[in-house]
Amino acid sequence: METVVSIPLSRAGVPMSRRRVLGAYLAEMRSECLRYLRAPGFILPMTLFSTVFYLMFGVLLNHGEASRYLLASYGAFGIMGPGLFGFGVSLAIERDGGLLTLKRALPMPPGAYLLGKMVMAMIAATLVMVLLLLIGVALAHVVLSWGQVLAMLLTAMFGVLPFCALGMFVGTLLKGQGAPGLLNLVYLPMAFLSGLWLPLSMLPGALQRIAPIWPSYHLNQLTQAAVGLNDAPLLGHVLVLVAFAVGFLLLAARRLRRYG
Amino acid sequence: MPHLRDPIAHLDAAVKRYGQLTALDRVDLCLRPGELLALLGPNGAGKTTAIGLLLGLIRAEAGAVGLFGQDPQQIGARRRIGVMLQNAELPPTLQVGELLRLTASYYPAPRTLAETAELAGVADLLKRPYAKLSGGQQRRVQFALALCGRPELLFLDEPTVGMDVEARQKLWAAIRQLLAEGCAVLLTTHYLEEAEALADRVCVMSRGRVIHESTVDALRARVALKRIRCISSVDAGVVGGWPSVSDAEQRQGRLHVTTAEAEAVVRRLLDADPQLSELEVQRAGLAEAFTELTREAEHASPASQREVA
Numbered sequence: 001m002e003t004v005v006s007i008p009l010s011r012a013g014v015p016m017s018r019r020r021v022l023g024a025y026l027a028e029m030r031s032e033c034l035r036y037l038r039a040p041g042f043i044l045p046m047t048l049f050s051t052v053f054y055l056m057f058g059v060l061l062n063h064g065e066a067s068r069y070l071l072a073s074y075g076a077f078g079i080m081g082p083g084l085f086g087f088g089v090s091l092a093i094e095r096d097g098g099l100l101t102l103k104r105a106l107p108m109p110p111g112a113y114l115l116g117k118m119v120m121a122m123i124a125a126t127l128v129m130v131l132l133l134l135i136g137v138a139l140a141h142v143v144l145s146w147g148q149v150l151a152m153l154l155t156a157m158f159g160v161l162p163f164c165a166l167g168m169f170v171g172t173l174l175k176g177q178g179a180p181g182l183l184n185l186v187y188l189p190m191a192f193l194s195g196l197w198l199p200l201s202m203l204p205g206a207l208q209r210i211a212p213i214w215p216s217y218h219l220n221q222l223t224q225a226a227v228g229l230n231d232a233p234l235l236g237h238v239l240v241l242v243a244f245a246v247g248f249l250l251l252a253a254r255r256l257r258r259y260g
Numbered sequence: 261m262p263h264l265r266d267p268i269a270h271l272d273a274a275v276k277r278y279g280q281l282t283a284l285d286r287v288d289l290c291l292r293p294g295e296l297l298a299l300l301g302p303n304g305a306g307k308t309t310a311i312g313l314l315l316g317l318i319r320a321e322a323g324a325v326g327l328f329g330q331d332p333q334q335i336g337a338r339r340r341i342g343v344m345l346q347n348a349e350l351p352p353t354l355q356v357g358e359l360l361r362l363t364a365s366y367y368p369a370p371r372t373l374a375e376t377a378e379l380a381g382v383a384d385l386l387k388r389p390y391a392k393l394s395g396g397q398q399r400r401v402q403f404a405l406a407l408c409g410r411p412e413l414l415f416l417d418e419p420t421v422g423m424d425v426e427a428r429q430k431l432w433a434a435i436r437q438l439l440a441e442g443c444a445v446l447l448t449t450h451y452l453e454e455a456e457a458l459a460d461r462v463c464v465m466s467r468g469r470v471i472h473e474s475t476v477d478a479l480r481a482r483v484a485l486k487r488i489r490c491i492s493s494v495d496a497g498v499v500g501g502w503p504s505v506s507d508a509e510q511r512q513g514r515l516h517v518t519t520a521e522a523e524a525v526v527r528r529l530l531d532a533d534p535q536l537s538e539l540e541v542q543r544a545g546l547a548e549a550f551t552e553l554t555r556e557a558e559h560a561s562p563a564s565q566r567e568v569a
Contacts, residue, residue: 097349
């Protein structure tokens with residue numbers, strides 16, 4: 001210790017304490033959450049899509065077990081939104097506006113930027129799920145155990161991550177205002193083809209057979225299991241989602257490193 | 261301590277190409293502690309590319325880049341710098357104070373919020389959301405973000421664009437204060453008076469090369485042109501034909517002559533017009549020197565352009 005003190009320390013010698021590094025990560029997460037919670041134009045479309053659909057089809061048009069089934073499928077649909085849009089749109093806009101460049105020039109700890117967005121997406125997905133559960137229990141009279149509620153919330157919190165990775169990849173493909181359009185082209189067809197709007201059994205056989213290539217199909221299997229409508233083993237679905245997340249994360253990171 | 265004068269940021273024969281275009285062509289650049297180096301040049305000269313290399317945003321294809329003796333992509337080197345880029349759209353819904361706190365959190369020993377706000381003149385804006393600020397105020401906030409980490413080296417890319425005269429003067433005063441504290445500054449600017457007011461050294465770039473590097477005075481002296489202004493009945497067209505006169509015109513009732521041989525031209529003018537009045541002779545400013553330099557570079561360049569293509 002004495003040797004450290006005896007050096008005539010200019011500011012150059014000040015090391016970054018571990019506590020300050022951790023503080024930087026927390027500050028980044030806090031800012032990322034604050035800025036979007038204050039931007040209703042960004043948050044509302046993400047949350048309203050699934051809740052309004054569920055109100056129409058799960059509460060007004062259907063009852064009983066259909067409402068339970070739709071709670072799970074619109075739950076999966078609602079989880080996807082914050083991941084795809086929260087990541088994709090903000091990344092595309094910040095690449096365009098120069099914010100990402102500034103952050104890369106600043107000594108922001110590595111990964112803090114993405115971690116901040118990830119936490120924001122996890123919170124948003126959980127909020128969407130809370131809204132859907134409230135509608136389901138209070139208005140559609142779906143009976144859920146506390147364990148089932150917890151399973152749904154956890155599925156939302158972690159199930160959003162593969163879609164964050166996909167959104168991030170789309171966000172690296174184009175800049176600025178083009179991203180929401182492209183993301184909708186991914187979001188809506190994928191939800192339909194995975195049986196989130198209509199049960200897969202009502203779709204043509206060919207579409208049923210290719211459904212497992214969509215990550216949302218696997219997410220739907222998890223939410224169906226959470227509400228007690230799927231007894232099949234889940235490990236396979238979880239592994240597919242993890243692989244999907246890692247794959248797109250690597251693709252996106254590579255594009256970000258190469259093209260900024 | 262001789263090592264104190266070692267460069268804190270340098271480019272050695274750095275090359276960067278974008279496809280067919282050579283954005284930087286073996287550029288050397290060196291910044292020492294406590295000095296302000298102004299990087300001048302027309303658009304597309306390679307200033308932003310040079311800064312991008314020093315910040316670690318892009319990689320050089322050849323040559324060396326160093327920031328505090330490290331690779332700029334090392335976060336340790338970047339913890340000693342502050343950055344203000346030409347355009348950065350900061351999160352619109354965050355308040356100025358929140359933005360400052362976030363950026364300060366990246367640094368080991370940042371200034372206090374109050375100190376930063378005072379120095380950058382944003383104390384009255386701390387509670388305001390960024391999007392509600394005027395363009396000039398936003399630039400001031402970006403300047404505050406650049407200095408909040410108590411950097412030893414500040415990168416300022418066109419810092420006063422969009423500022424009114426008063427705001428610009430205040431920013432210059434703040435930059436002088438930082439220099440007095442021993443902070444070095446790399447400044448790019450379009451405003452030559454900004455370089456004249458602040459810079460120890462200037463470095464003029466054109467088409468990816470450094471075409472001149474010296475003190476401000478040396479740059480001005482390099483161009484020997486002087487400006488003569490007077491009220492005279494002598495026809496500007498006639499004066500324009502005199503030897504060593506590079507330009508002559510009648511503007512706002514005055515005769516304006518640009519020449520390298522002011523004494524001879526003044527003598528001839530007085531001979532031609534004994535009624536001549538309000539005579540002024542001035543050394544050309546940095547603007548003329550700069551125009552002259554970049555024009556030389558343009559004339560010299562066609563051959564090298566063909567090499568690239």
